[in-house]
Amino acid sequence: MTTTRIKEAIKLALPKGQGYSIRWDPVASSKLRILRILTPAWKNQPRWKRVAKVQGILNHELAPQELRNIFRVSVLTPDEFKKLKPYIAITKLANGTRHR
Numbered sequence: 001m002t003t004t005r006i007k008e009a010i011k012l013a014l015p016k017g018q019g020y021s022i023r024w025d026p027v028a029s030s031k032l033r034i035l036r037i038l039t040p041a042w043k044n045q046p047r048w049k050r051v052a053k054v055q056g057i058l059n060h061e062l063a064p065q066e067l068r069n070i071f072r073v074s075v076l077t078p079d080e081f082k083k084l085k086p087y088i089a090i091t092k093l094a095n096g097t098r099h100r
Helices: 002-013 046-059 078-095
Strands: 021-026 033-039 070-074
Touching: 002 021, 002 046, 021 046, 033 078, 046 070
Parallel strands: 033 070
Antiparallel strands: 021 033
């Protein structure tokens, strides 16, 4: 299953012992989704650097068909996500989409 393989790849990308959680957020009215990884790992590094690390591992570990529904990858600390969360809800309401 793709989700299991994604979790295994994320574990490879993160420093040992760092926890994480995954969120899938829909993109407007398409089958694409944003893969959001919430982790305290690399909290002192810029987001683009965190994303580059995870994206590189995902590209190496997953087949193209497993990556095709991922619109983009986001790697956020829990604090960064708290600041972003209200905007995600507003966007979903505006687009008429729901997150499970």
